[in-house]
Amino acid sequence: MTDQTSKMYPPSAEMAAAAHADKATYDAMYAQSISDPEGFWAEHGKCVDWIKPFTKVKNTSFAPGNVDIKWFEDGTLNVTANCIDRHLETRGDQTAIIWEPDSVDDEAQHITYKQLHERTCKMANVLKELGVTKGDRVVLYLPMIPEAAYAMLACARIGAIHSIVFAGFSAEALGARVNACDAKVVITSDGAPRGGRVTNLKDSVNQALLNDFDEVKCLVVKRTGQQIAWRPEGDYWLHEMEEKVSADCPPEEMNAEDPLFILYTSGSTGQPKGVVHSTGGYIVYASMTHQYTFDYHDGDVFWCTADVGWVTGHSYIVYGPLANGATTVMFEGVPTYPDAGRFWAVCEKHKVNQFYTAPTAIRALMGQGTEFVEKYDLSDLKVLGTVGEPINPEAWNWYNDVVGKGTVPIVDTWWQTETGGHLLTPLPGATATKPGSATLPFFGVQPVILEPTSGEEIHDTAAEGVLCIKDSWPAQMRTVWGDHERFEKTYFSDYKGYYFTGDGCKRDDDGYYWITGRVDDVINVSGHRMGTAEVESALVAHAKVAEAAVVGYPHAIKGQGIYAYVTLMTGEEPTPELRKELEVWVRSEIGPIAKPDLIQWAPGLPKTRSGKIMRRILRKIAEDDFGALGDTSTLADPSVVDDLIENRMNKG
Numbered sequence: 001m002t003d004q005t006s007k008m009y010p011p012s013a014e015m016a017a018a019a020h021a022d023k024a025t026y027d028a029m030y031a032q033s034i035s036d037p038e039g040f041w042a043e044h045g046k047c048v049d050w051i052k053p054f055t056k057v058k059n060t061s062f063a064p065g066n067v068d069i070k071w072f073e074d075g076t077l078n079v080t081a082n083c084i085d086r087h088l089e090t091r092g093d094q095t096a097i098i099w100e101p102d103s104v105d106d107e108a109q110h111i112t113y114k115q116l117h118e119r120t121c122k123m124a125n126v127l128k129e130l131g132v133t134k135g136d137r138v139v140l141y142l143p144m145i146p147e148a149a150y151a152m153l154a155c156a157r158i159g160a161i162h163s164i165v166f167a168g169f170s171a172e173a174l175g176a177r178v179n180a181c182d183a184k185v186v187i188t189s190d191g192a193p194r195g196g197r198v199t200n201l202k203d204s205v206n207q208a209l210l211n212d213f214d215e216v217k218c219l220v221v222k223r224t225g226q227q228i229a230w231r232p233e234g235d236y237w238l239h240e241m242e243e244k245v246s247a248d249c250p251p252e253e254m255n256a257e258d259p260l261f262i263l264y265t266s267g268s269t270g271q272p273k274g275v276v277h278s279t280g281g282y283i284v285y286a287s288m289t290h291q292y293t294f295d296y297h298d299g300d301v302f303w304c305t306a307d308v309g310w311v312t313g314h315s316y317i318v319y320g321p322l323a324n325g326a327t328t329v330m331f332e333g334v335p336t337y338p339d340a341g342r343f344w345a346v347c348e349k350h351k352v353n354q355f356y357t358a359p360t361a362i363r364a365l366m367g368q369g370t371e372f373v374e375k376y377d378l379s380d381l382k383v384l385g386t387v388g389e390p391i392n393p394e395a396w397n398w399y400n401d402v403v404g405k406g407t408v409p410i411v412d413t414w415w416q417t418e419t420g421g422h423l424l425t426p427l428p429g430a431t432a433t434k435p436g437s438a439t440l441p442f443f444g445v446q447p448v449i450l451e452p453t454s455g456e457e458i459h460d461t462a463a464e465g466v467l468c469i470k471d472s473w474p475a476q477m478r479t480v481w482g483d484h485e486r487f488e489k490t491y492f493s494d495y496k497g498y499y500f501t502g503d504g505c506k507r508d509d510d511g512y513y514w515i516t517g518r519v520d521d522v523i524n525v526s527g528h529r530m531g532t533a534e535v536e537s538a539l540v541a542h543a544k545v546a547e548a549a550v551v552g553y554p555h556a557i558k559g560q561g562i563y564a565y566v567t568l569m570t571g572e573e574p575t576p577e578l579r580k581e582l583e584v585w586v587r588s589e590i591g592p593i594a595k596p597d598l599i600q601w602a603p604g605l606p607k608t609r610s611g612k613i614m615r616r617i618l619r620k621i622a623e624d625d626f627g628a629l630g631d632t633s634t635l636a637d638p639s640v641v642d643d644l645i646e647n648r649m650n651k652g
């Protein structure tokens, strides 16, 4: 690893001096957070306002059969009191949200904290009118419009639990998630403009609800004014309901451990998991990571380009920035519309100080040339961030040289839906960075590298294996919705006493961490997690498909692409039309992000004698790496592999 570790980018002296933490501060705070977690979090837990202050800080166990995670357990608070009310006196007229619409012809909106308060309270009262009470679940299926933030906060205001379903998911996927958490209300909009095209979200909601979920109410935001089909009963316009309710809605007093939200994410089985996050620990950690990782200061304009349908949008568009009284940018569009300069045009227009995006977006823009960046004044940028997948050094260098002009520090933040906030990340004034490394742990985080087979912790500084975390941090997920056993089994059973991340990792001689990618059957497509089993079950649900195996393969823009091996039912012909049909089928079962990039017809799949598909071999074939298939002696029928290779070479 010497070649990778040789190039270091230390923070500038100005940055180190002005930042919340320089190296000495980071070192001291980190040391305290590990030697005295109780003391450290007792102090930093006060970064939010409590209704009833906590007296207990940490009560957590990763013990097999008894996994239990509680932080600040006797404290009470309300997240919206922290994200809105406490700012009203000092910054009521400051912009809380800058909304940048999809079309450059539409005007941006600047929503002040006072307005945010009013809209959130109104929406909260509308939810109450619809019968929503504390603990009820509300599904959000919305474009990137301010109402998405109001809806999240409105739920938090009254103690309802939101579950956001990415608006790019299909009606099928939406229905499954409404069902899984037994939601009372779905909030959606008429249409959703994105990249100049409009999708009809209400149609998908109707498809999802009409047959099986008549009793689920639907609250509709008017975004485009297009024609939509109304269900016979149970549909309501938000703007009509808002006329009838008051703008006063006192925040509900919540226990620190009450759930704040559920967010479904892919794992190695076919069924997505409902990741449950708590109220107190989550908001403390979202606020603190937002402040330190991005070195956020009062008055800064912060832009995270994620969608609120992903955890990144939860923690770093809405909860973290608003808890800190920031101005947060919410962008409805895509990086390449109307052209590849849009991100930089928006940075210039709104004088963005911290910009946070994904490697897949950087790679896509990198291919379009530097002139799209150079046209714009990016001199307000102070910190650049990345998240979602390992960033390759070429993309890192382009981000650093072309966007940051070599003077803006890059924070490569490693974390997960399950972790609620950053676990490995540089701090801009403290950490010398290396292109491609997520560097060092955040306060309170104890990463360890285990030998994958024995599960032994590797204590040498330089190490390679699976990444686990030794002890809890406040924003750790608390359970899988409705299935605590699955929570224990997924994260705490392979390596006893540790939280297992599912990622492979190297640690170099300087103790820096380098994520090498998932070690389970999860692939990372454009920074979105996709369980191979989910795509497989969608494929085999098609009448003409007998069997399917899905693996990831290297893709220049997406990081990983979806490669599907498909065995057809006897008598079915493998035609180009059928290939198209299967692509459309998977889109409608899961959503466009799950569409296979390549489908290879497979007369047979390589299986062991006990019937297990040998994915290792399928991965190698998909990578065009035929020389290194490894041991194939346990295959029931080794000739299957030769057929697949031959077909792959003929691009069959």
Ligand code: 6R9
Pocket (backbone or CB within 6 Å): 265, 310, 311, 312, 386, 387, 388, 389, 390, 391, 412, 413, 414, 415, 416, 417, 418, 438, 501, 502, 503, 515, 517, 518, 524, 527, 528, 529
């Ligand atoms: C926040 C988010 C989590 C998985 C994670 C890892 C990959 C995320 C990364 C990264 C390398 C980074 N990942 N950030 N890999 N470097 N900076 O992305 O959550 O959608 O749950 O995905 O993404 O593999 O395990 P989520």
